[in-house]
Amino acid sequence: xxxVCCVKQVPDPETPARAFKVDEAAKQVVPxxxxxxxxxxFDQIAVEAALRxxxxxxxxxxxxxxxxxxxxxDAIKVGLAMGADEAVHLxxxxxxxxxxxxxxxxxxxxxEKIGNVDLILTGRQATDWDFGVTGLTIAELLGIPSIxxxxxxxxxxxxxxxxxxxxxxxxxxxxxxxxxxxxxxxLGEPRYPKLPQIMQAARKQVTxxxxxxxGLSPDQVGKVGARLxxxxxxxxxxxxxxxxxxxxxxxxxxxxxxxxLREAKLI
Amino acid sequence: MANExxxxxxxxxxxxxLSSLSTEQxxxxxxxxxxxxxxxxxxxxxxxxxxxxxxALAYGADDAIAVEDPSLDEYRNENWTAAMTAVAQERNxxxxxxxxxxxxxxxxxxxxxxIGTAAAMDCVDFEVxxxxxxxxxxxxxxxxxxxxxxxxxxxxxxxxxxxxxPLAQDTSRTGEVRTMTVDxxxxxxxxxxxxxxxxxxxxxxxxxxIVSGGRGLGSAEAFAELETLAKTLGGAVGASRAAxxxxxxxxxxxxxxxxxxxTPDLYIAVAISxxxxxxxxxxxxxxxxxxxxxxxxxxxxxxxxxxxxDWKTFIPAFTEEVRKLE
Numbered sequence: 001x002x003x004v005c006c007v008k009q010v011p012d013p014e015t016p017a018r019a020f021k022v023d024e025a026a027k028q029v030v031p032x033x034x035x036x037x038x039x040x041x042f043d044q045i046a047v048e049a050a051l052r053x054x055x056x057x058x059x060x061x062x063x064x065x066x067x068x069x070x071x072x073x074d075a076i077k078v079g080l081a082m083g084a085d086e087a088v089h090l091x092x093x094x095x096x097x098x099x100x101x102x103x104x105x106x107x108x109x110x111x112e113k114i115g116n117v118d119l120i121l122t123g124r125q126a127t128d129w130d131f132g133v134t135g136l137t138i139a140e141l142l143g144i145p146s147i148x149x150x151x152x153x154x155x156x157x158x159x160x161x162x163x164x165x166x167x168x169x170x171x172x173x174x175x176x177x178x179x180x181x182x183x184x185x186x187l188g189e190p191r192y193p194k195l196p197q198i199m200q201a202a203r204k205q206v207t208x209x210x211x212x213x214x215g216l217s218p219d220q221v222g223k224v225g226a227r228l229x230x231x232x233x234x235x236x237x238x239x240x241x242x243x244x245x246x247x248x249x250x251x252x253x254x255x256x257x258x259x260x261l262r263e264a265k266l267i
Numbered sequence: 268m269a270n271e272x273x274x275x276x277x278x279x280x281x282x283x284x285l286s287s288l289s290t291e292q293x294x295x296x297x298x299x300x301x302x303x304x305x306x307x308x309x310x311x312x313x314x315x316x317x318x319x320x321x322x323a324l325a326y327g328a329d330d331a332i333a334v335e336d337p338s339l340d341e342y343r344n345e346n347w348t349a350a351m352t353a354v355a356q357e358r359n360x361x362x363x364x365x366x367x368x369x370x371x372x373x374x375x376x377x378x379x380x381x382i383g384t385a386a387a388m389d390c391v392d393f394e395v396x397x398x399x400x401x402x403x404x405x406x407x408x409x410x411x412x413x414x415x416x417x418x419x420x421x422x423x424x425x426x427x428x429x430x431x432x433p434l435a436q437d438t439s440r441t442g443e444v445r446t447m448t449v450d451x452x453x454x455x456x457x458x459x460x461x462x463x464x465x466x467x468x469x470x471x472x473x474x475x476x477i478v479s480g481g482r483g484l485g486s487a488e489a490f491a492e493l494e495t496l497a498k499t500l501g502g503a504v505g506a507s508r509a510a511x512x513x514x515x516x517x518x519x520x521x522x523x524x525x526x527x528x529x530t531p532d533l534y535i536a537v538a539i540s541x542x543x544x545x546x547x548x549x550x551x552x553x554x555x556x557x558x559x560x561x562x563x564x565x566x567x568x569x570x571x572x573x574x575x576x577d578w579k580t581f582i583p584a585f586t587e588e589v590r591k592l593e
Contacts, residue, residue, distance in 0.1 A: 013408050017543065017565045020410045029407060100376065101385040129406045129413075130524065131388050136376035145455050146344065148373045161459060166369045167527075168470075168519055172460040184525065185508065186518055227385035231401060232414040240568040242557075250580040257556070257574060258588035266533045266554055267476075267500060267589060 001060040001155060003050045003119045004111055005084065006135070007043035009068050009075035010128040012036065020235070027233040029128070039075040042123025042183060047079045048190035049153045049183050050121050054083075057155060061085050063114060067095050067106055073206070080201035081193035088114060092210040094218040102225035104137025109214040111138065118177040119160055124149045124184045135182040145175035151186035271420045273305025275360035277351065278323050279370070280315060285322040288366040290433035292426045293327040295393055296364055297434060302395025303361055308332060310354050312339035312347060320444040327434045330442040332358065334449055342370045344377065345454045351378045353449040360421050362400060367425040379423040386423040387415050391430035409524055409543035428472075428528045429551040464519050469503050471522065476502025477531045477552075479522060480510055481545070483538025483559065484578065487515035492578075493537060496586045499593075505529065507545045523548040537578045541566025558582070 012035040021030040031037070047064070054060035064079035064087040066072045076087045088110055095106055111117050120139075125132035132148075139146035150162040151170065155177075162181045164171045193201075211221055219225060245260070247253035261267045274296040278289035289309075296307040309323030309331040316339075320331030334350050351374065355363060365371045365378075367389045379386035391412075392403040401414045402424050417423070471477060478497040480490055490504065497504045505522040506515070522529055524544040530551035537558045539545060546569055549555065557570040558578050567573040574581060 011407065013542075013544070015410075017410065017541075017568075020407070022411055029411070099385055101380060104380070124525070127408060130404075130408065131386075132372055133376035133386060133388060136373070137380055137385075140377040140380040146373075146377070147456070149369065164369070165518070168464055170460075170462045170464065171458060174457045174459050175455055185512055227417065227419045228387060228415045229418055230413060231416055232412075233406075234412055235410065236412050238568055242567045242570045242573045244567075244573045244575065250576045251584045253574050253576055254581060254584035254588045257572060257585060258592060260572060261533070261556070262592055264554070267592065 001053070001057060001118050002116050003053065003060055003062045003121060004065050004114060004117050005043070005047045005050050005062060005079060006107055006120065006122040006138075007047065007064055007066045007075045007079055008040045008126045008128075009037050009066070009072045010040045010126055012038050013041070013127045022233055022235050024232070024234055027230050037071060037074070039078045040123055040126045040128070042125060042127065042185065043075070044078060044082075044190045045185060045187050046121040046123050046183050047082050047084060049181070049187055051083050051191065053119070053153060053155050063088060065107065065110055065114070066090065067103060069096065076206060077201050080204045081198045082191055083193075083197065084204075086204055087206040089206055089208045091208050094211045094224075095222045097223035097226075098221060099226035099228040100131050100133035100137050101227045102221050104134055104141060105225065106214065106216065106221050107134065108138045108141040109216060110209060111142065113209070113214060119155070120178070120180040121153070122180065122182045124182045132182075135180045139180035142178070144178050144180060146180040147173050147175060148182045149184050150181055151184060153181050153183065153187075271359050271361040273360050274300055274303070274307050274362045274364060275355060275358050275421070276307060276309050276323070276328065276364045277366070278309045278311050278319050279366065280311070280319045280322070283315060283318060285319050285326070286366070287433070288368065288426070288428045289319075289323065290326045291428070291431040292364045292366055293323060294433040295426060295431040297327040299362065299393050299395060299400065302398070303400060305361060306330060308358055308360065310334070312350055313337065314340050317444055317446065324440050324442045324444070325436045325438045328442060331444040333444055333446045335446055336449065338451065342374070343454050343456060344373055345456065346452050347374050348378050348381060349452040350449045352381050354447060355382055355421065357447070363421050363423045365423070365425045367427045371425045375423060375425045382421070384417060384419040384421060384423055386425065387417070388425045389427050390424045391427050393424070405524075405547055407543070409547035429530045464517060471503050471505050471520065471527050471529050474503035474529065474531050476500045476533045477505045477522075477529055478502055478535045478537065479505035479507065479539060480516070480537050481507040481539030482509035482513070483540070484510065484515070489578075490516055492582050492586075496535070496582055496589070499586055499589050500533075502531070502533070507539050507542075536566050536570070537582060539566055540564050541569060
């Protein structure tokens, strides 16, 4: 079984609010000095999902695929250290600042070039732009089935089964391969690579492709090829109007809060 | 295509009742139509479609399309995407609105690509400037807001629940509800199993009072204290994603960007730091009360009342005070 895991390097979502800054003119997030970028959390879970399938089948090739500038190498390394076999890095300035469509197009061309792919795994959404469309876009462009936002993925009988997370229920869906599945945090914790695996990762093959390698022209990809245009990026202003409840003890604070909430007719 | 006009709104319902999100989408559509022009057309799928179409008129639709095919009663990506595509091609709208639900998250992206455009997901606001539609959506876990225009038509957007106001229901509104048939498509996906998640008590989305716990609680057992307080207040218990990921409480209790969006009158956040991903689930809460040991916690910036205290001593005392008030 050949599995491709799409991963993305994103600004650290744990960046505290006071360190999170936006350059409104450039429409970009200003990297926070104390918080280096990380692999998007749901994508790391996608790699975990791939490894669990390979563990269960006892065979399989896992390829990490990432579109991004040089820094995407770090996200790729995480995937390789966790146990993926090889990687493809789509590194070309023309690829940058795309939308779901132009990025999905680029990834889908890469998947076609990799060839013979049975399963494509992605996170449910990248934790920077939070769109949640990439996996589904790839599926639509490749004309293959998809199952999104799942907590469990298995391969059995030549098909893929995945358990969708719905509002108040779970639904297990089965589709033939090739297909795309996106995963959610309910799938569980990604395995933590040990030092030997991290060192081994440095020796694994990372192939780099540009737009020309994929037969794509610059106007088909990245910002130019996008269908959505980002017009503004800003941090919404929040005026803090909090009233702190004073008191010499929690018991006193409790009495005061209960009184204030009763006065405000909230309880 | 050319001559795109008006707005197509996918509406859904349960047990014969149009969903509240559908009414919110229709409210948004009416407001957008003032700037974009054209009619607001509701579309519904399945056996209940004509009825949902009629209900949509009362909430702002000018007319409705009912695809009354029983094979569409249950959401399946293949046939809903095909039906939505057929309706959009026939109706030729400038904008399509879909609800940001489990169905919408799965349907909108593929549908948008199929009709030659791209979906703006989880939109909270819309504006029309010089005839151009701007769609506003949160990003970076809710820490930032982004506005988009669509270079391709129609624009496709999913609408976040509780972000838009519905119109007041007006049953005197009339309009045509026409039925439309779409060609059957092969469905390759098979549903093997369904499992309802047992959640006790009222739905979080309906609760007027919610007591919610985060990572700072330290254990699953801590939620028992929150349960007691919630019961005393006649409310429900929620949680941040951290608490859910730690296995302290079922995922159905998760409130936030990838969890539930709630609009209680009173939201009591206990040992929750206030990460933007969590705040994304409570922007509609009328009053937030936060209890946190850390005076610098971001949650306080979004609260009406703040208590800097250890929940272990505060919550039991507070529960007792609430009891005394009864």
